[in-house]
Amino acid sequence: MRSRFDEQLEELDRELIIMGAMCEEAIACSVQAALTPGESPVPEGEQVRRVGELESAIDRKERDIESLCMRLLLRQQPVARDLHSISAALKMISDMERIGDQAADIAELSGFIRSADPAHMEHLRRMARETIKMVTDSVDSFVHRDVEAARDVEKYDDVVDGLFTQVKTELTALVAADGENAEVYLDLLMVAKYFERIGDHATNIAEWVEYSVTGKHENTP
Numbered sequence: 001m002r003s004r005f006d007e008q009l010e011e012l013d014r015e016l017i018i019m020g021a022m023c024e025e026a027i028a029c030s031v032q033a034a035l036t037p038g039e040s041p042v043p044e045g046e047q048v049r050r051v052g053e054l055e056s057a058i059d060r061k062e063r064d065i066e067s068l069c070m071r072l073l074l075r076q077q078p079v080a081r082d083l084h085s086i087s088a089a090l091k092m093i094s095d096m097e098r099i100g101d102q103a104a105d106i107a108e109l110s111g112f113i114r115s116a117d118p119a120h121m122e123h124l125r126r127m128a129r130e131t132i133k134m135v136t137d138s139v140d141s142f143v144h145r146d147v148e149a150a151r152d153v154e155k156y157d158d159v160v161d162g163l164f165t166q167v168k169t170e171l172t173a174l175v176a177a178d179g180e181n182a183e184v185y186l187d188l189l190m191v192a193k194y195f196e197r198i199g200d201h202a203t204n205i206a207e208w209v210e211y212s213v214t215g216k217h218e219n220t221p
Helices: 002-035 046-076 080-108 118-143 147-177 179-214
Strands: none
Touching: 002 046, 002 080, 002 118, 002 179, 046 080, 080 179, 118 147, 118 179, 147 179
């Protein structure tokens, strides 16, 4: 009985890793569509379409993993350590699903910000890189059950938040100085906000990785 349970826990790990990889690809495609038009060999429209496919696949994967977790909880007799892993997985897939949604939101804005001056995207591109790093590192910390790596992701959220503040300040000034292009600047600000939220979700994933290993969460005694 326990051997079958351990096999299902390993399956849960594999499914979470696959879902994390989907999130990383969705963000990368949305960045290529929105912030580096013309620089990718893949046409922008194809990138947007791929993000939509990935968003749907991420939604399906969330349901599959949720079903697996329910089977583990209802049909087996998990000990405390197992409960930590299963409950953390349920929280993590919720954050991953939101990452997929926000990657799709960024891709949908790509057509509206195409006319933006590349100089106005410099810090936004850096923000995108740092956010992708957070998502990648949070998934890696789960794969390796690396608490220190998870804590590094949690700390790194300050970097992304700082970049968001910088981008917001710059774009607000551009709106005031160049009202004719205000709509483009506001769309860029929306993209920045989506990246900031993705960073928050990556932080949540890292916190749940830490919980799955230690049994302690930042918001619990």
